[in-house]
Amino acid sequence: MVVVVFHRILPGSRFSQITRLLSTKAASISGSKVEVLGREYTGDHMTNVTSHLLSHIGRDLHLQPYHPLRHVAQRVTQHMYCQYVSPRGNPLFSVHSQLHPVVTTHQNFDSLLIPKDHISRKKSDNFYINETHLLRAHTSAHQSELIKMGFDNFLVIGDVYRRDSIDASHYPVFHQLEGVRLCTLKELYGTHQNMDAYHLFENGERTEHHQGVHTAEAARRMEVELKGCLLGLATSLFGRDTEVRWVDAYFPFTHPSWELEVQINGEWVELLGCGIMEQEILANAGVQDKIGWAFGLGLERWAMKLYGIPDIRLFWSTDSGFLSQFRFDDSATPASYKPVSKYNPCINDISFWLPKDQKYESADFYDLVRSVGGSLVEQVSLVDSFTSPKKQLTSHCYRIVYRHMERVLTQEEVNEVHRRIEQKAASTLQVSIR
Ligand code: FA5
Ligand code: MG
Numbered sequence: 001m002v003v004v005v006f007h008r009i010l011p012g013s014r015f016s017q018i019t020r021l022l023s024t025k026a027a028s029i030s031g032s033k034v035e036v037l038g039r040e041y042t043g044d045h046m047t048n049v050t051s052h053l054l055s056h057i058g059r060d061l062h063l064q065p066y067h068p069l070r071h072v073a074q075r076v077t078q079h080m081y082c083q084y085v086s087p088r089g090n091p092l093f094s095v096h097s098q099l100h101p102v103v104t105t106h107q108n109f110d111s112l113l114i115p116k117d118h119i120s121r122k123k124s125d126n127f128y129i130n131e132t133h134l135l136r137a138h139t140s141a142h143q144s145e146l147i148k149m150g151f152d153n154f155l156v157i158g159d160v161y162r163r164d165s166i167d168a169s170h171y172p173v174f175h176q177l178e179g180v181r182l183c184t185l186k187e188l189y190g191t192h193q194n195m196d197a198y199h200l201f202e203n204g205e206r207t208e209h210h211q212g213v214h215t216a217e218a219a220r221r222m223e224v225e226l227k228g229c230l231l232g233l234a235t236s237l238f239g240r241d242t243e244v245r246w247v248d249a250y251f252p253f254t255h256p257s258w259e260l261e262v263q264i265n266g267e268w269v270e271l272l273g274c275g276i277m278e279q280e281i282l283a284n285a286g287v288q289d290k291i292g293w294a295f296g297l298g299l300e301r302w303a304m305k306l307y308g309i310p311d312i313r314l315f316w317s318t319d320s321g322f323l324s325q326f327r328f329d330d331s332a333t334p335a336s337y338k339p340v341s342k343y344n345p346c347i348n349d350i351s352f353w354l355p356k357d358q359k360y361e362s363a364d365f366y367d368l369v370r371s372v373g374g375s376l377v378e379q380v381s382l383v384d385s386f387t388s389p390k391k392q393l394t395s396h397c398y399r400i401v402y403r404h405m406e407r408v409l410t411q412e413e414v415n416e417v418h419r420r421i422e423q424k425a426a427s428t429l430q431v432s433i434r
Pocket of ligand 1: 137138139140164169170171174176178251254257270271272273274275294295296297298299300301
């Protein structure tokens with residue numbers, strides 16, 4: 001579909017970028033047909049993608065020239081290029097930043113040893129295309145296929161999709177950068193005189209510090225290398241004086257696992273998850289003689305810390321007031337975000353009785369609000385829930401905060417959107433507005 005109304009040409013923006021944004025629909029849903037970037041899927045009982053969500057596909061913020069997410073991706077890539085160089089002086093890591101965002105449940109979960117009944121597979125947490133396909137929930141979904149293809153050191157950069165509550169630090173689409181490195185014994189230890197004394201593998205007990213198949217020393221060496229690489233990255237982006245901390249973590253696909261946190265406005269925020277790859281993943285991908293580490297970081301989180309960007313929705317802004325602040329060719333150029341303008345929020349509540357004999361999930365309502373209200377919605381939260389014994393019905397009250405990032409909103413405008421949300425909730429979720 002071609003959108004013919006051209007509101008305004010944004011000064012400083014690239015024309016080609018705007019054309020793409022307005023004139024092509026990279027993904028759409030009509031009836032049971034879901035189309036994503038040239039591939040067609042048939043929807044079924046698991047389908048829960050909405051047109052509004054699909055409209056984010058193809059924006060590829062991490063590939064847009066001068067976009068802050070691209071600057072951060074470039075800086076991470078540059079760091080990895082410098083850290084890992086082949087004997088001939090070439091970067092060891094390859095970069096994969098245009099992989100299709102629709103993956104199979106095998107890629108997103110099974111290949112990563114995520115159990116069949118694991119909560120992360122829930123329909124209420126993911127955007128499913130159908131029973132067998134979903135929009136990737138993390139870039140780890142591509143680990144196994146790339147290892148099978150023979151890559152030993154690689155980065156995957158891409159958009160990821162999760163059904164989540166909406167606030168200044170959560171958005172249903174964000175961007176991750178994944179790093180994977182597989183090492184042979186020789187690569188991990190260099191050349192020692194007595195190489196026979198060193199081993200990657202043994203038939204031992206799994207402990208909190210290493211997998212049963214790994215020697216304690218090999219696992220420890222990998223941990224030191226991984227943490228050193230990631231701390232070096234944080235230091236090179238945020239400076240030596242920035243305080244960070246390691247926290248023990250759990251992922252089904254790594255052991256042991258850690259998260260790196262940094263303080264943003266006095267609060268500890270998770271920057272990445274990482275760990276020593278489960279050997280079974282490597283074995284399933286046909287690799288026998290190597291040990292691996294992996295990490296996955298959120299580009300928005302790093303960009304928010306690096307540039308002081310206060311709201312995750314700003315990354316989607318097409319306003320030149322925002323974009324022009326990052327218009328520099330060298331990604332290492334220092335920059336700090338200056339608010340374009342601040343407008344007062346409009347707050348409206350909505351209360352309804354949940355349907356009696358039909359399943360209802362708050363995530364469905366969050367999607368609905370987002371699809372009707374679009375970027376006018378700053379936050380939706382459940383503020384009250386009670387059950388009336390007399391009616392045998394449960395009531396939910398949600399608070400919706402409306403705020404436009406770029407101009408003043410009138411109460412009439414907000415009322416109109418709010419009314420459409422009420423109507424759509426009543427007709428599609430079978431709730432009765434109170
Ligand atoms: C993962 O997605 C794992 N795949 C990461 C990983 C890769 C672990 C390889 C081990 C080995 P997690 O859900 O914690 O884990 O997300 C990873 C990072 O993405 C977080 O640390 C954070 O930086 C970012 N992130 C997670 N959720 C959000 C969100 N809702 N909004 C913005 N960024 C987020
Ligand atoms: Mg996490």
